[in-house]
Amino acid sequence: MSKMVPMPSHSILPQRDVDKTPILEARLLGIDFGGLTAVDNFTLTIGRTEIAGLIGPNGAGKTTVFNLLTKVYQPTRGTILLDTKDTSGMNTIQVNRAGIARTFQNIRLFKNLSVLDNVLIGIHNSMDYPLVTSVLRLPQYWKQEQEAKEKALKLLSIFQMQDLAKYQAGALPYGAQRRLEIVRALATNPKLLLLDEPAAGMNPSETAELMENIRQIRDTFQIAIMLIEHDMNLVMGICEGIAVLNYGRIIAKGTPEEIQENPAVIEAYLGKRKEG
């Protein structure tokens, strides 16, 4: 693992990413829901090939941060620079095309479609044959469909899921559905992959495998990954930089070692345990 280096903006980046422009720079991001400030002053920098973690107690605002980055919600305040490009004014679709893909805490697969079709929908924007071509089934249709199918199977093979291609997505076991969501997100060629509790509902051996897979995805695709996770073994095991959220605000940023020893973090988690 590469050494973490502090940056002027109170963020840390992996040594190997320091010379490159960061993939994501969120500055003073915030959103209010009526009177409730769900996220505030969210400032974070993520390196090109970093695996970053976003943790915090239940209801801290982690999913809301993902929804802000992907414009499911428009931020009330702040700016998001994706690969140095300001995403203000963009919607979810444009942000995806600009390079952010995500999975959902409550799985959102295309349940009645096949596993293969789920991935092919992710590949949609890499194909460009027009409507007439599909209706007349011109050579371009066959060529692009074949290429897309091969790409989809290759992506599925990351998780050894290529043999499940024909099955209905909604009929897969829970863990496989989570993995399929990751594959579908990857299929959109992201520069930054957001994973919302990827290990939720997985058993320890599945989780261990997932950790390997996430690392492998980062290595093969050379992309940045930010994940929300309650499983501390996973977070401390693979994340290089971690941000801790509590009541919508970042209370700590640092390496796994720093986070584990941070008194504010310990208090946030212990405080939660007392309440619960």
Place this chain on the structure above:
Amino acid sequence: MNQEKQIPMPVRYLINIALLAICLVAGNLLISGGFISSYYQKILLQVGIYIIAAVSLNVATGYLGQLPLGHAGFMAVGGYTAGIFLKACPLTGIPAFILSLVLAGIVAGIFGIIIGIPALRLKGDYLAIITLGFGEIIRVILLNIDNVLGFKLTGGAGGLMGIPKYTSFNSVFLCVVITCFVIHTLIKSRHGRAILSIRENEIAAESCGINTTYYKTMAFVVSAFFAGVSGALFASYLGILVPGDFGFMKSIEILVMVVLGGMGSMIGSVIAATVLTIVPFLLQSISQTVADYRMVIYSVLLIVVMIFKPSGLMGTYDFSLTSLIQRLINLPSVHEGVAKKGDGRNE
């Protein structure tokens, strides 16, 4: 999976084309041989027209997952477009007929855009109400436009009369085939998958970069286009159009066909449209009083199907003859998985 025998694409097309050719020739022979009386021919034409109407509505309901209630409005637009065109057009015969069908589809498609863009911003009940309103507005306009503006265009309540009658077994058959083919190939393409993804989960579709507004509109326009074609066939089959032909109940009848057949299943729409078109004729041959209770029978049918098979008769199953043959070839080596196959959409 890899050792399964696959029928190569050109062969699949040949099988399907051969089958359709046989049906076409057989139909023609039966008609010219006098085996199908003009009464049965009439039923056959209506079956075809309703198949097109139901299959096209299925694009908006079954595939896109919306609930438009104004499908008869698009049929009316197509029907009147074709009727007025055929009466005014200096051309006669097949060229004029083909032109009228295409024109009817295009005009209905334009109405699809006009109504779709505002309607598709809304969801569920609201979209249903807006499209319902659209259907009624079309009917009322057709009824009154001549009186108000002094045209001699639609014939008002008296109807648009003297439309040349070109609709034949062959033309309806071909239109059914073309409609089903176009919609089938559309759905099995990246565009079709985008439409399906909106039905499945709109937020996920957007997060995959699918332009949901564009694809909703596309599905709506395709749906309206073929509704227009079916309206045009209807116009040139009857030779006279009355606005009342395309009321709210007509939209509901077509919707019932789609729901009964299984939303998202083309073969379901085809079967349900066939059965529900024939049933009234059957009832009529028993007695007129029974036929008057048609809608009651529909409702009961619908309730029964919804209780025992809520996804409709065919669910989202799509029939493919070649897949069936393929499955028969592979039968001995078949190993059934635990999970169900997805949507029958295996290429």
